[in-house]
Amino acid sequence: MAVARIAEMIAVLMALAILGAPASGQLPRTTAFQTKEGPSSTPMATGFFILGDSSVDCGDNTLFYPLLHNNLSLLPCDNESDHTLLPHFLAAKMGLPRTPTFYGQNATIQGLLSGLNFGSAMATILLMNPSSPNFQSLNQQLRQVIDTIQLLQLQLGQSTANQYVKSSIFYLSFGKDDYIHFLSNTTTYPIRPKDNGHTFARILVDQMVEVMRDLYDANVRKIICMGILPLGCAPRTVFEWRSAMMREIHRSGCISEVNQLIFEYNKLLKEKIVDLSMELPQLYITYCDIYQSMTEILAKPRSYGFVDARSACCGLGWLGAGVGCLSMSMACSHSSSHVWWDLYNPTKAVNSLLADSAWSGHPFTDLCYPMTVEDLVYAS
Numbered sequence: 001m002a003v004a005r006i007a008e009m010i011a012v013l014m015a016l017a018i019l020g021a022p023a024s025g026q027l028p029r030t031t032a033f034q035t036k037e038g039p040s041s042t043p044m045a046t047g048f049f050i051l052g053d054s055s056v057d058c059g060d061n062t063l064f065y066p067l068l069h070n071n072l073s074l075l076p077c078d079n080e081s082d083h084t085l086l087p088h089f090l091a092a093k094m095g096l097p098r099t100p101t102f103y104g105q106n107a108t109i110q111g112l113l114s115g116l117n118f119g120s121a122m123a124t125i126l127l128m129n130p131s132s133p134n135f136q137s138l139n140q141q142l143r144q145v146i147d148t149i150q151l152l153q154l155q156l157g158q159s160t161a162n163q164y165v166k167s168s169i170f171y172l173s174f175g176k177d178d179y180i181h182f183l184s185n186t187t188t189y190p191i192r193p194k195d196n197g198h199t200f201a202r203i204l205v206d207q208m209v210e211v212m213r214d215l216y217d218a219n220v221r222k223i224i225c226m227g228i229l230p231l232g233c234a235p236r237t238v239f240e241w242r243s244a245m246m247r248e249i250h251r252s253g254c255i256s257e258v259n260q261l262i263f264e265y266n267k268l269l270k271e272k273i274v275d276l277s278m279e280l281p282q283l284y285i286t287y288c289d290i291y292q293s294m295t296e297i298l299a300k301p302r303s304y305g306f307v308d309a310r311s312a313c314c315g316l317g318w319l320g321a322g323v324g325c326l327s328m329s330m331a332c333s334h335s336s337s338h339v340w341w342d343l344y345n346p347t348k349a350v351n352s353l354l355a356d357s358a359w360s361g362h363p364f365t366d367l368c369y370p371m372t373v374e375d376l377v378y379a380s
Helices: 002-018 086-093 109-113 138-156 158-167 176-184 197-217 235-245 256-279 290-299 348-360 373-378
Strands: 033-035 038-040 048-052 169-173 222-226 284-288 308-312 338-340
Touching (some): 086 169, 086 373, 109 138, 176 256, 197 222, 256 290, 290 338, 348 373
Parallel strands (some): 169 222
């Protein structure tokens, strides 16, 4: 953990040392943004800041990930191009470049103002035990966000920085890795499967809501909060369940007991977000339920252009889930025909569909509530 904190401090100090401070109260010119009326040099979403787990990070922002990925994928992304994950697609729709990672930022004011990706593959909502490897938990990423906002205030002046933060989009996608640890009885995880599933969901959701409050106190006004995908259908979950239970899997190909846990978490998270939006009227927040949309894809894969809805494109063993994706040479020849890229993550093609729906409400009309991401961007 000390190594990670030192790296955080170095990243911030590098930015402080290298950033050219503009005149106080002035924002540098930013990337052109495609508004509803046409191209504009003044984007309505000035920046895109991402917090999350492997749903937002391919391992690029996880210190020593190649050494600490355990039995998971060394390549957790369908990395045929820069745009493979859902937030990558959304950044492009906002007219912004791919969001640089916190540890990979180029330490220029121009680069910083397009946003940062604080996400870390295998990150969890709850802090892992001190003896475990550090995968930048939710609160650790929040600390990096606050440090970055303070840096912007120093560079731009408090008023201009606050204006910039208020018009930026903040994206949160957590929980998947908490449930992976919870279900696998990982010894370094603070809560074990013997704990009640409802209690576990409540603890996670309370942590998420608390962080959203902290972001609001830091002048964040636009938040996208993602639910968890149907983890009970992921190749690795099915593989481990079959191995542990020594019985055949339901014809749906999913583990209903696991999906029920995820469904309960998502339901509670949505309810708390609705309450939070009523409590904080200046907050624009949308909850995106990828669980229901992915369930639809898994139930009718050919309707959405997929051939294989059960096995991983990149991996070895039954369902491609015995060993994660360690090399691109292990990948199938056409990832676009698969729903799952590796043990727990969907392919680029699935993420593209989900991003389209999150942005505009098509093809899945109810993915985001109470507004689409496009509406969130233009909200004022």
